[in-house]
Amino acid sequence: MLGIELQRNGLIPLSRQVYQALRDSILKGRLTSDDVLPSTRELAKQLSVSRNTVLEAYEMLYSEGFIETSQGSPSRVVRGLLLEQRSLSLKPIEKTIDNSIKYQADFKTGLPDISKFPKRFWLQLQSKASEAMQTELWGYSGPEGLPVLREQIAGWLFRRRGISVNPKDIFITAGATQALHLLSGLFKKEDREIIIEDPCHIGMFRVLQESGYNIHPTPVDEHGLRTELLKANGASAIYVTPSHQFPLGGVLSAGRRAALIRFARENKMYILEDDYDSEFRYSGSPVSPLYSMDPNRVIYIGTFSKILFPALRIGYIILPAQLQSKWRQIRTYSDVQNPPFEQAALAEFLRLGKLDRYVQKMRRIYGFRRQLLLNSLEEVFGSIPQPWGDSAGLHIALQFPGMCFGSDFFRLEKEYGIRAVPVEYHSIIKGFHQDKLLLGYGHMSEEEIRKGILLLHKFISTFGYKE
Amino acid sequence: MLGIELQRNGLIPLSRQVYQALRDSILKGRLTSDDVLPSTRELAKQLSVSRNTVLEAYEMLYSEGFIETSQGSPSRVVRGLLLEQRSLSLKPIEKTIDNSIKYQADFKTGLPDISKFPKRFWLQLQSKASEAMQTELWGYSGPEGLPVLREQIAGWLFRRRGISVNPKDIFITAGATQALHLLSGLFKKEDREIIIEDPCHIGMFRVLQESGYNIHPTPVDEHGLRTELLKANGASAIYVTPSHQFPLGGVLSAGRRAALIRFARENKMYILEDDYDSEFRYSGSPVSPLYSMDPNRVIYIGTFSKILFPALRIGYIILPAQLQSKWRQIRTYSDVQNPPFEQAALAEFLRLGKLDRYVQKMRRIYGFRRQLLLNSLEEVFGSIPQPWGDSAGLHIALQFPGMCFGSDFFRLEKEYGIRAVPVEYHSIIKGFHQDKLLLGYGHMSEEEIRKGILLLHKFISTFGYKE
Numbered sequence: 001m002l003g004i005e006l007q008r009n010g011l012i013p014l015s016r017q018v019y020q021a022l023r024d025s026i027l028k029g030r031l032t033s034d035d036v037l038p039s040t041r042e043l044a045k046q047l048s049v050s051r052n053t054v055l056e057a058y059e060m061l062y063s064e065g066f067i068e069t070s071q072g073s074p075s076r077v078v079r080g081l082l083l084e085q086r087s088l089s090l091k092p093i094e095k096t097i098d099n100s101i102k103y104q105a106d107f108k109t110g111l112p113d114i115s116k117f118p119k120r121f122w123l124q125l126q127s128k129a130s131e132a133m134q135t136e137l138w139g140y141s142g143p144e145g146l147p148v149l150r151e152q153i154a155g156w157l158f159r160r161r162g163i164s165v166n167p168k169d170i171f172i173t174a175g176a177t178q179a180l181h182l183l184s185g186l187f188k189k190e191d192r193e194i195i196i197e198d199p200c201h202i203g204m205f206r207v208l209q210e211s212g213y214n215i216h217p218t219p220v221d222e223h224g225l226r227t228e229l230l231k232a233n234g235a236s237a238i239y240v241t242p243s244h245q246f247p248l249g250g251v252l253s254a255g256r257r258a259a260l261i262r263f264a265r266e267n268k269m270y271i272l273e274d275d276y277d278s279e280f281r282y283s284g285s286p287v288s289p290l291y292s293m294d295p296n297r298v299i300y301i302g303t304f305s306k307i308l309f310p311a312l313r314i315g316y317i318i319l320p321a322q323l324q325s326k327w328r329q330i331r332t333y334s335d336v337q338n339p340p341f342e343q344a345a346l347a348e349f350l351r352l353g354k355l356d357r358y359v360q361k362m363r364r365i366y367g368f369r370r371q372l373l374l375n376s377l378e379e380v381f382g383s384i385p386q387p388w389g390d391s392a393g394l395h396i397a398l399q400f401p402g403m404c405f406g407s408d409f410f411r412l413e414k415e416y417g418i419r420a421v422p423v424e425y426h427s428i429i430k431g432f433h434q435d436k437l438l439l440g441y442g443h444m445s446e447e448e449i450r451k452g453i454l455l456l457h458k459f460i461s462t463f464g465y466k467e
Numbered sequence: 468m469l470g471i472e473l474q475r476n477g478l479i480p481l482s483r484q485v486y487q488a489l490r491d492s493i494l495k496g497r498l499t500s501d502d503v504l505p506s507t508r509e510l511a512k513q514l515s516v517s518r519n520t521v522l523e524a525y526e527m528l529y530s531e532g533f534i535e536t537s538q539g540s541p542s543r544v545v546r547g548l549l550l551e552q553r554s555l556s557l558k559p560i561e562k563t564i565d566n567s568i569k570y571q572a573d574f575k576t577g578l579p580d581i582s583k584f585p586k587r588f589w590l591q592l593q594s595k596a597s598e599a600m601q602t603e604l605w606g607y608s609g610p611e612g613l614p615v616l617r618e619q620i621a622g623w624l625f626r627r628r629g630i631s632v633n634p635k636d637i638f639i640t641a642g643a644t645q646a647l648h649l650l651s652g653l654f655k656k657e658d659r660e661i662i663i664e665d666p667c668h669i670g671m672f673r674v675l676q677e678s679g680y681n682i683h684p685t686p687v688d689e690h691g692l693r694t695e696l697l698k699a700n701g702a703s704a705i706y707v708t709p710s711h712q713f714p715l716g717g718v719l720s721a722g723r724r725a726a727l728i729r730f731a732r733e734n735k736m737y738i739l740e741d742d743y744d745s746e747f748r749y750s751g752s753p754v755s756p757l758y759s760m761d762p763n764r765v766i767y768i769g770t771f772s773k774i775l776f777p778a779l780r781i782g783y784i785i786l787p788a789q790l791q792s793k794w795r796q797i798r799t800y801s802d803v804q805n806p807p808f809e810q811a812a813l814a815e816f817l818r819l820g821k822l823d824r825y826v827q828k829m830r831r832i833y834g835f836r837r838q839l840l841l842n843s844l845e846e847v848f849g850s851i852p853q854p855w856g857d858s859a860g861l862h863i864a865l866q867f868p869g870m871c872f873g874s875d876f877f878r879l880e881k882e883y884g885i886r887a888v889p890v891e892y893h894s895i896i897k898g899f900h901q902d903k904l905l906l907g908y909g910h911m912s913e914e915e916i917r918k919g920i921l922l923l924h925k926f927i928s929t930f931g932y933k934e
Binding site: 111114115117118119120123124126127130135137138140141174175177178181185203206212221255309310311312313329330333334335336337338339340341342349443449 | 472578582584586587590591593594597598602604605606607608641642644645649651670674677679724776777778779780796797799800801802803804805806807808809912
């Protein structure tokens with residue numbers, strides 16, 4: 001009935017053959033949204049295979065997000081998965097009145113899915129926690145942040161990252177961007193030199209540039225920063241993303257971690273460790289922060305924008321004691337403090353264990369979308385794009401051997417309502433990553449991912465981005 | 468019964484004699500909190516004066532905050548007005564565990580009274596306005612601030628300050644401190660020179676210092692900045708508080724306003740106009756902002772921290788078109804944006820006309836406290852301290868001829884739990900304002916003001932701060 005033909009003497013396991021046949025049917029539109037699959041017992045009987053074989057195939061389909069199952073009901077094809085390929089046409093988009101772009105396929109990186117966030121519950125929590133706040137907190141409450149939040153973050157870091165930290169060493173910021181912006185004021189004024197990874201988040205690069213730093217880029221490969229290429233250059237600090245390199249996605253290997261710490265010690269530098277999205281790891285064991293290796297030399301930067309929602313504007317840093325009084329001064333003379341309401345709400349969200357559960361839920365969803373993105377790529381592009389880095393975070397770096405994505409590509413795809421950022425956009429020294437694109441998927445629905453990949457494919461094949 | 472003796476052939480009007488006698492009774496403790504005054508008719512009969520004479524005396528007492536009246540009830544002495552002088556002893560305070568100071572008399576400047584703010588109503592408004600917010604606003608919404616708030620502020624500025632401004636020229640900030648911090652990044656990088664008033668808010672001075680500026684102080688007198696002393700010094704901007712000079716309290720005179728604008732034009736400078744507390748004026752006509760004189764050269768800085776509550780962290784600037792794109796960049800690469808919840812609440816508070824009414828109410832309260840402070844000073848110190856500047860704002864600068872308040876005074880008074888900041892603390896070139904103290908009163912209850920003045924007097928007479 002499903003037209004599945006098995007090769008019983010082939011090298012491919014039967015379960016994989018069943019899986020591939022069903023996936024094919026879904027992707028080709030023979031099975032569409034909400035279609036019911038036969039029960040495992042029934043299909044096993046039809047195909048004359050063991051029930052376990054079918055169960056395994058269904059599990060693969062489930063874990064990759066093609067079907068959904070719930071206790072007692074039959075398995076069904078997920079809604080919005082298949083898109084009518086025919087209806088998709090590649091055409092320049094019209095500008096809106098206010099000159100903003102309405103993207104047809106927006107693979108922007110670093111955006112969480114705000115549609116899944118329990119907004120109403122959060123607002124109730126915020127209101128209740130704020131009502132219970134002492135009146136003094138409506139006045140100035142100091143540049144450190146609310147004590148109750150600093151305590152909750154210490155607990156969170158212990159549970160999730162294995163970091164044991166005194167709440168007094170945690171300083172609340174208005175996000176990770178502000179953390180870096182203000183940290184850049186902590187170090188030597190006269191000759192501002194800093195080492196960063198290349199490629200590196202262009203926004204963070206600009207933060208340092210705006211602060212008047214001379215920036216010394218050091219190349220990155222699939223294992224993160226190439227520490228063997230580090231040169232001191234009189235720098236007072238080095239900015240890294242060791243848990244999930246942005247944008248390439250590598251985890252800094254153990255040997256390089258040790259080398260980096262050694263290098264910083266020898267040259268009396270601080271390491272700014274930006275741990276922007278390590279909550280979301282889909283395989284492998286969790287990566288221990290650099291911070292644990294040398295809390296006196298590593299300044300840890302965390303943020304809740306990527307976990308909860310960007311408008312929250314709450315991040316934090318863990319600061320060595322010798323930098324704390326200067327930090328207080330810098331924060332006071334830049335924007336004084338965070339407002340207390342969001343802080344009180346977040347503290348309560350943490351205290352109730354809601355954040356732990358929310359992260360767990362979203363990791364499943366993001367993992368699913370990542371897998372769907374990879375499946376769609378394979379299906380639509382064939383086997384060309386190679387994923388880089390670890391299975392983590394809200395974006396993926398893809399290598400398209402033989403292709404060349406530069407500023408022309410970036411400009412033109414925008415005209416067609418597509419945003420897939422070339423890695424070159426985040427490169428300081430240009431020319432080393434022209435065959436790579438970044439696809440953010442956290443904020444996209446399953447349908448948007450599928451449609452987006454189809455559009456991207458049409459665009460690339462129409463304009464032919466060959467070297 | 469009240470022991471009032473009138474001199475019928477004296478030069479002092481009878482109503483003033485009745486007022487003085489009653490005030491005396493209150494200040495000396497013969498009439499205490501909640502004591503009921505005789506009706507005007509009754510007292511007029513007792514004293515054999517016209518009822519109008521008594522009415523006038525009662526009105527003076529009322530407007531200075533000594534008595535309260537409400538429709539249908541007799542006039543009463545205000546609660547908490549009189550303090551038992553005997554119980555007040557000047558002694559060093561004990562430090563708290565966390566090394567913070569519990570002040571006995573805290574005349575800190577620039578603090579509004581947060582106890583009067585309708586907190587519960589605000590939180591309900593914030594919750595409702597946030598629930599109604601589009602989901603996109605939980606993501607990144609741009610460095611400008613919420614459009615609805617920018618529109619409401621434009622309306623507010625038109626109503627209250629006579630400024631006609633396009634909402635698109637208004638940019639939300641995380642307060643006035645941040646506004647100055649980021650504005651300092653807008654001008655020439657290489658040689659950072661800026662002109663400021665001297666004395667000037669030391670916090671704002673530090674903001675500019677942290678940004679690496681060379682600061683050129685220009686003296687201030689009772690009419691604000693002495694524009695005849697302005698020298699260009701290659702500066703790209705000049706920071707002023709023309710509506711109510713901080714700390715001395717003068718309003719920049721019309722002639723000097725014209726001179727300042729001329730000077731800025733001739734030297735191609737921007738004027739940063741900090742309008743930090745002009746909502747609270749207790750006499751005279753409102754002062755028109757400099758901004759109206761040259762919107763292309765004046766950057767107007769406003770804040771809601773002093774009007775509502777400091778933890779709100781919302782201010783704004785009005786920016787000339789030619790600086791807007793650079794501003795967007797600077798804000799993006801410093802802390803991205805304000806959180807949306809407080810913005811949505813403030814927009815609604817404005818839309819409902821609540822801010823207008825709240826300002827009206829608080830102006831009456833602050834005006835009352837200012838008068839009480841002046842009365843207490845006269846009563847306790849005699850006629851020595853001379854108030855400087857305009858009747859406005861949340862603080863007053865007082866000159867004590869022949870006294871000398873420097874860092875010794877500041878340090879020692881702290882040990883006795885007193886905070887009355889010497890003007891010298893805010894002076895860049897020291898030695899010109901040693902006989903002046905700043906007393907903030909906005910956040911103090913009537914009892915705290917009375918008690919504070921008594922303590923301050925005891926402290927000054929004990930340690931004798933003579934030149």
